[in-house]
Amino acid sequence: MPTETVSLASARYDILVETGSLQRLGQHVKIAGLSGKAAIISDDNVGPLYLDTALSSLTEAGYAVTTHLFPAGEASKSMTRADELCRSLVQAGHDRSSFVVALGGGVTGDLAGFVAAIYYRGVPVVQVPTTIVSQVDSSVGGKTGVNTPEGKNLLGSFHQPSLVLIDPATLTSLPPREYREGFAEVIKHAAIRDAAMLAELEALNPDDVPPPPELLLRNLAIKARIVEDDEKETSGTRALLNFGHTIGHAIEASVPYGQLLHGEAISLGIRSALYLSEKHSSLGASDRDRILALLKQFQLPLTLPTGLTTSSLVEKMNRDKKFSGGQRTFVLLSEAGKAHTSKEVTPESVEEAIELLRTPC
Numbered sequence: 132m133p134t135e136t137v138s139l140a141s142a143r144y145d146i147l148v149e150t151g152s153l154q155r156l157g158q159h160v161k162i163a164g165l166s167g168k169a170a171i172i173s174d175d176n177v178g179p180l181y182l183d184t185a186l187s188s189l190t191e192a193g194y195a196v197t198t199h200l201f202p203a204g205e206a207s208k209s210m211t212r213a214d215e216l217c218r219s220l221v222q223a224g225h226d227r228s229s230f231v232v233a234l235g236g237g238v239t240g241d242l243a244g245f246v247a248a249i250y251y252r253g254v255p256v257v258q259v260p261t262t263i264v265s266q267v268d269s270s271v272g273g274k275t276g277v278n279t280p281e282g283k284n285l286l287g288s289f290h291q292p293s294l295v296l297i298d299p300a301t302l303t304s305l306p307p308r309e310y311r312e313g314f315a316e317v318i319k320h321a322a323i324r325d326a327a328m329l330a331e332l333e334a335l336n337p338d339d340v341p342p343p344p345e346l347l348l349r350n351l352a353i354k355a356r357i358v359e360d361d362e363k364e365t366s367g368t369r370a371l372l373n374f375g376h377t378i379g380h381a382i383e384a385s386v387p388y389g390q391l392l393h394g395e396a397i398s399l400g401i402r403s404a405l406y407l408s409e410k411h412s413s414l415g416a417s418d419r420d421r422i423l424a425l426l427k428q429f430q431l432p433l434t435l436p437t438g439l440t441t442s443s444l445v446e447k448m449n450r451d452k453k454f455s456g457g458q459r460t461f462v463l464l465s466e467a468g469k470a471h472t473s474k475e476v477t478p479e480s481v482e483e484a485i486e487l488l489r490t491p492c
């Protein structure tokens with residue numbers, strides 16, 4: 132089976148990508164060495180579609196399984212839902228020998244991963260991602276957590292999965308908007324590390340679902356290598372995965388959670404980050420236009436929703452986890468495929484980069 136392995140000082144795990152692999156979840160979990168009772172956490176869109184398959188496969192492999200559903204959507208990435216899920220696991224008799232299976236998109240992966248990170252001070256988690264965002268990005272690397280009204284992912288923990296099992300066939304049930312939003316992260320990976328992949332994405336028809344499994348595998352491998360370099364975002368390499376997120380997260384958190392999908396907010400953030408890259412790094416207009424054209428190809432938004440003031444976005448942005456001790460760090464491109472962090476971006480440029488989003492593209 133096409134596999135990537137993530138090797139960290141603290142953990143080593145496989146990412147398996149194969150059509151139909153959800154039916155063999157139990158076997159793969161066994162090979163990964165997990166024992167104990169399984170708690171599958173999923174949302175109420177994904178549950179009705181894939182819970183039976185996951186449950187049967189784990190049961191056939193000899194696992195006792197309980198299931199825990201929560202309401203779909205970004206608003207569920209909250210401490211309240213994490214608390215409810217933890218209590219539901221306690222009530223279902225899970226103890227330190229249990230493990231969590233996160234079955235769903237990035238919201239499920241982040242929330243269930245966070246539950247696993249804190250449950251009885253930590254139990255293993257298996258990530259079974261079912262969206263583009265989660266298959267190429269959120270299931271890999273161990274960032275788990277929840278939002279607060281003040282900002283995205285402000286509470287959380289690094290908790291690496293024991294296994295990531297990707298079944299690209301699950302993407303066929305995604306509504307078109309939820310399918311396309313994921314390409315913001317796919318394009319981000321190519322933009323920061325692999326200019327050649329931009330051409331492959333240009334050749335992709337957004338209506339051909341699912342995308343080639345090998346493209347998913349190579350795209351998530353970009354993230355896996357960065358995480359191996361800097362697991363906990365301490366040296367600066369992992370911060371590159373935040374390209375487009377500084378302003379993007381501020382926008383996402385400034386409208387009611389879920390109004391803008393994560394990838395849609397990141398598309399806006401990428402437009403701003405391209406502007407800053409031209410102004411404060413060496414990004415050329417042709418690379419900028421190529422990346423903007425790709426975002427358009429996947430019908431991602433490039434203009435701000437109405438009613439957001441620049442000052443309120445700047446205020447939200449100042450809580451970004453890359454900013455500390457009064458130092459503002461941005462991720463810029465020097466050219467397509469090459470990213471770096473910079474502390475040179477001025478407040479005036481940030482305001483311009485936000486104002487730009489009020490103009491058509």
Ligand SMILES: NC(=O)c1ccc[n+]([C@@H]2O[C@H](COP(=O)([O-])OP(=O)(O)OC[C@H]3O[C@@H](n4cnc5c(N)ncnc54)[C@H](O)[C@@H]3O)[C@@H](O)[C@H]2O)c1
Nearest residue numbers: 176203236237238261262264268269274301304305309393
């Ligand atoms: N931890 C990380 O490194 C990381 C990376 C990227 C994004 N994220 C987080 O991921 C979240 C966004 O993830 P997302 O875009 O997958 O959102 P999501 O999990 O909310 O999924 C989007 C929608 O699609 C539905 N859905 C999921 N899979 C489906 C399927 N196969 N068929 C039909 N419907 C399906 C969901 O129920 C939901 O309504 C954000 O909270 C973001 O912050 C985290």
Ligand SMILES: O=C(O)C(=O)C[C@@H](O)[C@H](O)[C@H](O)COP(=O)(O)O
Nearest residue numbers: 268272274283284369372373376452
């Ligand atoms: O894994 C990472 O590191 C990323 O930055 C990936 C991002 O796509 C993702 O949205 C992540 O959750 C953002 O991290 P945060 O630390 O800014 O919350």
Ligand SMILES: [Zn+2]
Nearest residue numbers: 316376393397
């Ligand atoms: Zn993201």
